[in-house]
Amino acid sequence: MTRRRRTILAVAVTAAALVTVGLGAYGGDDPEENPCETDLARVFELAALESERLPEEYREAATAGGIMSYCPEQVSCTELDPIWCAPCEDMHGALFWRNLDVASTRCNAKLGWDYSKVDKVAYEACFVEKTEQQCPALEGTDWHDRLEAVTPKQPIRVPYERLYP
Numbered sequence: 001m002t003r004r005r006r007t008i009l010a011v012a013v014t015a016a017a018l019v020t021v022g023l024g025a026y027g028g029d030d031p032e033e034n035p036c037e038t039d040l041a042r043v044f045e046l047a048a049l050e051s052e053r054l055p056e057e058y059r060e061a062a063t064a065g066g067i068m069s070y071c072p073e074q075v076s077c078t079e080l081d082p083i084w085c086a087p088c089e090d091m092h093g094a095l096f097w098r099n100l101d102v103a104s105t106r107c108n109a110k111l112g113w114d115y116s117k118v119d120k121v122a123y124e125a126c127f128v129e130k131t132e133q134q135c136p137a138l139e140g141t142d143w144h145d146r147l148e149a150v151t152p153k154q155p156i157r158v159p160y161e162r163l164y165p
Helices: 003-024 040-051 056-070 094-111 120-134 143-150
Strands: none
Touching: 040 056, 056 094, 094 120
């Protein structure tokens, strides 16, 4: 498997984990409870867990991107915290990482959630296409190479006890 394919797969697994951990696996008592309204700190914590393996300079943006994915109504662009206002092509901004999550989720829905059975070439093509649809400013740039340079090569596996203390 090429380095590029391993990177795309690692991003896909990370994004799926973010979605699962952030939304589907929320441990609240009430299934109707919205963690964005009742436990935003927990959403933040889970998003931060998934960002731990990124280089320090991207962790805050990736965490913010996770929060932006799960709780878009809770975030807004303010001059006080420019991470929320950065353009979609800026890896130091939340929108870049949120768009990766959206692209990954769409490709998983299209191609399947079982990574051992997903056609890696088809997934990579889908991921690049969907990411660039989310942010046309990325088209024709080296965004994917820059992402590969900072993305962990193995899927993130957060121990269960860290998710549900």
